[in-house]
Amino acid sequence: MDAFVYSAHPARVIFGSGTLSQLPAEVERLGLTRVLVLSTPQQEADANATARAISARAAGVFAGATMHTPVGVTADAMAMVADRRIDGIVAVGGGSTTGLAKAIALRTDLPQIVAPTTYAGSEMTPILGETKEGVKTTQKSPKVLPEVVIYDVDLTLSLPPALSATSGMNAIAHAVEALYAQDRNPIFTMMAAEGIRALASALPAIVATPGDRAARSDALYGAWLCGMCLGAVGMALHHKLCHTLGGSFDLPHAETHTAVLPHATAYNAAAAPDAMRAIAGALETADAAQGLYDLAGRLGAKLALRDLGMPQDGIDKAADIAMRNPYWNPRPLERTAIRDLIARAYAGNAPQQEPA
Numbered sequence: 624m625d626a627f628v629y630s631a632h633p634a635r636v637i638f639g640s641g642t643l644s645q646l647p648a649e650v651e652r653l654g655l656t657r658v659l660v661l662s663t664p665q666q667e668a669d670a671n672a673t674a675r676a677i678s679a680r681a682a683g684v685f686a687g688a689t690m691h692t693p694v695g696v697t698a699d700a701m702a703m704v705a706d707r708r709i710d711g712i713v714a715v716g717g718g719s720t721t722g723l724a725k726a727i728a729l730r731t732d733l734p735q736i737v738a739p740t741t742y743a744g745s746e747m748t749p750i751l752g753e754t755k756e757g758v759k760t761t762q763k764s765p766k767v768l769p770e771v772v773i774y775d776v777d778l779t780l781s782l783p784p785a786l787s788a789t790s791g792m793n794a795i796a797h798a799v800e801a802l803y804a805q806d807r808n809p810i811f812t813m814m815a816a817e818g819i820r821a822l823a824s825a826l827p828a829i830v831a832t833p834g835d836r837a838a839r840s841d842a843l844y845g846a847w848l849c850g851m852c853l854g855a856v857g858m859a860l861h862h863k864l865c866h867t868l869g870g871s872f873d874l875p876h877a878e879t880h881t882a883v884l885p886h887a888t889a890y891n892a893a894a895a896p897d898a899m900r901a902i903a904g905a906l907e908t909a910d911a912a913q914g915l916y917d918l919a920g921r922l923g924a925k926l927a928l929r930d931l932g933m934p935q936d937g938i939d940k941a942a943d944i945a946m947r948n949p950y951w952n953p954r955p956l957e958r959t960a961i962r963d964l965i966a967r968a969y970a971g972n973a974p975q976q977e978p979a
């Protein structure tokens with residue numbers, strides 16, 4: 624076996640059905656007495672119910688979380704943190720709500736308890752993306768890692784099938800890139816393959832029957848594993864491209880990941896044969912990139928970036944931006960091939976294997 628470095632992030636994870644009922648005990652365990660509960664406006668009712676569950680230890684609800692963590696929203700939440708002398712954060716929601724919790728933790732070092740309701744995986748990473756004047760910047764800090772994560776399968780039952788599909792593909796993308804990461808190691812390689820396997824088998828069942836608790840449980844388990852991969856090893860072309868596309872054309876996060884993933888995988892296929900074997904094995908398919916494309920299609924996801932609102936003249940613009948800040952990728956970045964990749968994702972065509 625090759626030498627490797629393995630770093631784990633400390634977190635207490637509680638997994639199961641009905642596990643949010645353990646929140647009051649967790650709040651008490653951390654010694655919190657004035658907790659702020661966060662959510663998006665759409666999940667305000669869940670946040671209010673959560674605050675009621677921790678009764679006297681809840682000091683307020685802030686239901687203003689929104690995609691890409693705009694600093695203005697964080698400033699509003701910070702005012703509430705100061706006003707109410709908040710000593711801990713509870714986040715109930717997807718990556719947007721977790722992002723707000725992390726932004727508050729970055730500024731205050733307050734402890735966080737996160738109850739994820741999507742498969743985005745942000746709760747497992749020391750990464751925070753924030754948006755200021757339309758520009759999103761990403762940073763890494765151990766300060767933003769939640770102290771406790773409560774995975775309650777019941778919270779995911781209401782995630783609409785379409786969002787479940789793309790959120791699950793977003794999670795799979797973390798594992799795909801972990802498998803060919805420059806700093807990969809056998810532990811996260813194992814988690815990545817298992818994460819893809821769990822999600823790929825669960826997502827079709829969820830789309831068919833959104834209330835399928837067993838499938839929901841497998842998907843949330845897979846999302847946890849994929850989130851750990853995202854937090855532990857470096858991401859490459861796929862994540863950088865999605866970041867560029869999302870930021871430049873205001874495209875939806877999980878949907879963009881879903882449309883781009885088969886093409887980014889095909890771009891790297893010849894340069895990362897071991898990863899491709901692991902992905903194909905986890906998908907139970909012959910070819911990794913085609914398998915991802917077929918899975919997204921089977922889930923009824925949009926496969927074309929143009930259907931997500933990307934303009935056609937964005938293809939060249941995105942290719943230019945992608946080349947601007949070079950980063951490590953299994954296959955070196957080549958503008959013509961990257962432009963072709965984006966063009967195929969724009970049209971929703973099948974992925975095309977590129978020579979190494």
Ligand code: NAD
Binds near residue numbers: 876
């Ligand atoms: P989201 O949190 O924006 O949620 C999308 C919508 O679905 C929201 O309206 C939300 O209220 C709703 N929703 C969420 N869970 C629901 C449920 N169970 N039932 C009904 N409605 C529900 O979406 P997301 O994809 O989870 O997060 C995207 C954001 O997270 C992006 O800003 C992305 O950059 C960030 N992210 C960050 C990291 C990281 O490590 N920092 C990782 C992944 C994603």
